[in-house]
Amino acid sequence: MPEDQNQATHKLAIYEKIFDNVDEEIMLLSRDLKILWTNKKVLTSYGLDEASVISESCHKVTHHIDHICRPPHDICPVEVALRTGKPTTVHHTHFDHHGNKIYVEVSAYPVHDDDGITEFIHISRNVTERMMAEERLREHQRAILELSTPVVKLWDGIITLPLIGVIDSNRAKQIMENLLEAIVRTQASIAVIDITGVPMVDTEVADRLIRTIKAAGLLGTRCILVGTKPDIAQSIVNLGIDLTGVETFSSLQVGLEAAFKQVGLRVVRA
Amino acid sequence: MQIEIKTVEDIVASRSLAKEMAKEIGFGIVDQTKIATVISELTRNIIKYAVEGLLQISIIESINRKGLEIICEDRGPGIADIELALKPGYSTSRGLGMGLPGAKKLMDELEVSSEMGKGTRITARKWL
Amino acid sequence: MSKIPIMKIEDFLLVSVQTELHDKLAEELQKDIVERLAKTNAKGVLIDVTALDVVDSFLGRLIGDTAGMTRIMGAKTVLVGVQPAVAITLVEFGIELRGIHTALNMERGLQWLRKNV
Numbered sequence: 001m002p003e004d005q006n007q008a009t010h011k012l013a014i015y016e017k018i019f020d021n022v023d024e025e026i027m028l029l030s031r032d033l034k035i036l037w038t039n040k041k042v043l044t045s046y047g048l049d050e051a052s053v054i055s056e057s058c059h060k061v062t063h064h065i066d067h068i069c070r071p072p073h074d075i076c077p078v079e080v081a082l083r084t085g086k087p088t089t090v091h092h093t094h095f096d097h098h099g100n101k102i103y104v105e106v107s108a109y110p111v112h113d114d115d116g117i118t119e120f121i122h123i124s125r126n127v128t129e130r131m132m133a134e135e136r137l138r139e140h141q142r143a144i145l146e147l148s149t150p151v152v153k154l155w156d157g158i159i160t161l162p163l164i165g166v167i168d169s170n171r172a173k174q175i176m177e178n179l180l181e182a183i184v185r186t187q188a189s190i191a192v193i194d195i196t197g198v199p200m201v202d203t204e205v206a207d208r209l210i211r212t213i214k215a216a217g218l219l220g221t222r223c224i225l226v227g228t229k230p231d232i233a234q235s236i237v238n239l240g241i242d243l244t245g246v247e248t249f250s251s252l253q254v255g256l257e258a259a260f261k262q263v264g265l266r267v268v269r270a
Numbered sequence: 271m272q273i274e275i276k277t278v279e280d281i282v283a284s285r286s287l288a289k290e291m292a293k294e295i296g297f298g299i300v301d302q303t304k305i306a307t308v309i310s311e312l313t314r315n316i317i318k319y320a321v322e323g324l325l326q327i328s329i330i331e332s333i334n335r336k337g338l339e340i341i342c343e344d345r346g347p348g349i350a351d352i353e354l355a356l357k358p359g360y361s362t363s364r365g366l367g368m369g370l371p372g373a374k375k376l377m378d379e380l381e382v383s384s385e386m387g388k389g390t391r392i393t394a395r396k397w398l
Numbered sequence: 399m400s401k402i403p404i405m406k407i408e409d410f411l412l413v414s415v416q417t418e419l420h421d422k423l424a425e426e427l428q429k430d431i432v433e434r435l436a437k438t439n440a441k442g443v444l445i446d447v448t449a450l451d452v453v454d455s456f457l458g459r460l461i462g463d464t465a466g467m468t469r470i471m472g473a474k475t476v477l478v479g480v481q482p483a484v485a486i487t488l489v490e491f492g493i494e495l496r497g498i499h500t501a502l503n504m505e506r507g508l509q510w511l512r513k514n515v
Contacts, residue, residue, distance in 0.1 A: 180482035218485035220501035278420040303483035310454035372491035
């Protein structure tokens with residue numbers, strides 16, 4: 001019937017238009033990873049013609065290897081999709097002819113029919129720019145995190161760590177690393193940790209602070225905790241922590257005096 | 271990467287390898303040290319309780335994130351009570367026993383499967 | 399695996415751990431330290447772990463036990479040179495080292511021992 005045929009031809013024309021004009025590499029693979037069909041982009045990307053690609057193994061064409069993609073290099077998403085029966089997306093790292101790194105997002109979509117999974121749709125897209133942007137964002141976040149946990153050298157052998165704001169687990173990690181790095185760098189024997197600016201100190205935050213103090217202790221640095229309010233006293237007692245060796249003060253001034261005293265110094269009016 | 275664990279040198283080699291692999295996929299020095307320490311604990315356990323075993327370290331991937339997976343397998347006597355072994359403060363001998371509770375704190379995931387008289391398999395993962 | 403050397407500095411013993419220890423070697427080291435303490439009448443032991451980038455529970459236990467033995471012999475133990483990443487790992491792991499003084503480096507360790515023995 002000419003009408004149905006027209007419709008079919010029309011549909012085909014549309015599909016061809018779509019598949020041949022997208023930027024993604026699309027392949028139809030058999031269960032054993034042989035290429036059944038590819039769109040134009042695959043042929044232009046690898047500089048091959050249809051005849052040399054059909055019936056070849058996917059990994060032979062994309063990675064030039066005779067075995068399935070595995071770690072420590074790229075993981076095969078088809079293998080995972082076959083196991084889980086679900087669409088799977090992984091990230092591959094390829095290199096172009098200049099040796100530059102290209103990040104490729106590879107997805108495998110299982111095709112189900114009455115016999116189970118018979119074929120896979122394999123789609124690759126170049127996500128290098130996106131990855132670079134994400135990496136830049138992460139770096140900015142790292143920089144912000146570092147800036148918000150400054151360690152200041154107060155005097156020879158004395159450093160202070162003024163904490164302001166919420167201390168979540170990420171920040172706590174950064175604080176620990178910053179403090180220890182500063183201890184080694186300045187050869188500090190005393191660290192004054194000021195939590196006046198920390199709004200709430202529950203048992204979790206107290207636990208993180210204690211861990212920081214203990215880690216500093218392993219480097220031979222004594223910590224003085226200042227800015228303590230009733231809630232931290234409660235949290236510490238609730239945690240059943242033994243704070244011997246750690247002086248705590250509610251006032252920064254008194255804490256600083258204690259720090260100076262410990263290194264044998266005294267502040268005198270001139 | 272697979273390493274046979276039989277001697278102290280294997281412990282040292284495993285630690286270095288794990289640290290290298292961790293560094294390669296982007297873990298910072300603290301996480302590298304945590305991973306190497308867990309490897310040290312687990313491989314030492316193998317030598318202590320099972321005489322020899324196998325260590326497998328691989329890079330794993332989930333949507334949008336990469337990680338490291340450690341699998342320690344041996345044909346030793348097995349762990350009688352896994353729950354107890356994972357409980358903080360438990361020890362078969364003086365001190366920290368098998369170090370499993372500690373290892374659990376250093377990694378993101380830790381699974382133990384063991385059969386008395388047959389052997390033990392410990393899988394641990396840490397994500398970037 | 400070679401033996402770990404024990405050196406004498408002033409009135410103290412210095413143990414520089416640079417290689418990995420296990421079972422027999424660890425036992426031998428502890429025995430050596432105790433014997434040297436008795437022989438030299440040293441008042442302190444410095445355990446230097448600057449070279450170690452990994453300290454696991456076995457080593458932690460070893461250091462703790464050694465400090466205990468040293469105390470019984472009337473001497474003090476100082477642990478020096480813990481690397482930052484190692485310190486953080488030890489704390490997160492939950493390894494507590496009691497009865498041991500810690501110092502940033504050997505110089506500080508010696509200063510403390512001179513003042514406290």
